Amino acid sequence: MLGPIGAGKSSFYNTINSVFKGRISRSAPCGLSTNGITIAYTPYEVYVRSAASLNFRLCDTRGLEVTQGLESLECNYLLDGNIPDFYQFNPVAPISPTNPGFVHQPMVTDQIHCVLFVIDAATVGDIPQKLVDKMNSFQTLVNLKGIPQVVILTKVDQACQEVAGNITNVFKSKDIEAAVEKASNLLGLPRNHVLPVKNYETEIELDDNISILALMALRQVLHFAEDYIQVLQNKLKACGVSSEKLDQRESLEKGSDQE
Template identity: 40%
Template sequence: MGNEKSKQASTPPQECAQWRRMTWGNTEKERLMKEIRNLKPPGEEWSEFRILMHGQISAGKSSFLNTVGSIFQERIVSRAIVGVGSTSVTKKFTPYRLRDKKTGSHLPFALCDVMGMETRDGQGTHPEDIISAAKGHMKDGYEFNPASPLKHDPSEKPPVKDQAHCIIYIVAADQLSILSDNILDKMKRVRNELNDLGLPQVVLLTKVDAACPLVKEDLCNVYKSSYIKQQIQRCSQKIGIPITHILPVTNYHEEISLNDDIDVLTLTALLQILHFASDRFENVLQGFC
């Protein structure tokens, strides 16, 4: 019986029928880049989408930002410092605006980076700080204090341009099974508060290549992997985000040159996020929030 269990535990993830349609290759990469460049919020008073990223330390939050920057700069970049230890290296609230090498202009979005979440209370970003940033109360450069979240006037309502237009939860696929109850509770606290605001919320499931040998062998297998499909389903159950809002990616972490497969997967996720952010603006224009 013991040998049978061991054999089952070591069984490699199985390939299954493709469960999401996906187009790969450089032509698709160029198409996605063009569509993202041409996006803009509906309404003349808004100039950019503000995307707020948060998640557990070392899940790949800052790495995702650098991966997006690398694609549009056509080289590996390091705008955000990436941590590899047990504490967050992000200390300040920073909305990164990325420049497009082809046009020389900034892209139509800001990726807002915050301190990573930690398991113990009093360490890492406080859930109230994430909520404050999403509502638009947090100024650029605000320095996080895990023991004392930002205080603000609850009656104040910042303009829509200062609010987050989509929230990204960064979750590592190879750490999902050991995600602590405390981290999950913090994420759910943020989610419940932001649900009341009608803010679209997305999970980026990072490190899918580290989680699944089939995907590590060929990233194009990501939507053929039964294991990644199961991880997305588990993630939906744990955090309460619909499966359609959970997007697998892998970030640049050891490469020194660009890879079309990484780029296409990243751009596909980014475009979906920006579409959700655009839906937020449409709801504002129609007076729904």
């Protein structure tokens, strides 16, 4: 998940985790602070009620800022899986291969299989041009690697009164339609890659309509990730690396990690 500070990245993880847990959950610290609450790279597992975790992770990052925050080099390392879990970003010194913990030989599971640009629907028109440029430069990297990307358009309740009153109005609202259009233009992505959501924030109980919207967004993300993984597998096959060999390599690497 990439996006400006306060856009709702950590809250999106909390929302998805809440839906699967069957209750409001706030494992990811979230809130409003000038330099952002999230400072570490945190790949979050999503848990179901039985405490089992699901087969995907939502990776939370430090927010994007014009002068500080994540830079292109770090974004590149993130996408490739070189950045260790729970790594604390240092705004004055980006991570380098000499850092202890730098993952030199990332496994397929360390790599990113879908990029989520998390954007606030209420302020999508006010994102400073320099920040848009930064996101566009990250997109160049993402495109080069062929990784699919979507926009998670958060705070639809704050972008439209009718939606705040009744979340099911989200696909009828002119304001949301305009916000989707803006986000799609900013990042040059088709409108069906812009997924509106309302994160849980003041609620103390789950609400089916809020959960459905979040699940629809997640389903789309997982479909894109699955398609991309298939492309990767086909490429590996073409290079003569069978998936068995890949699994073997991974378990060997895991074994040596544990040692």
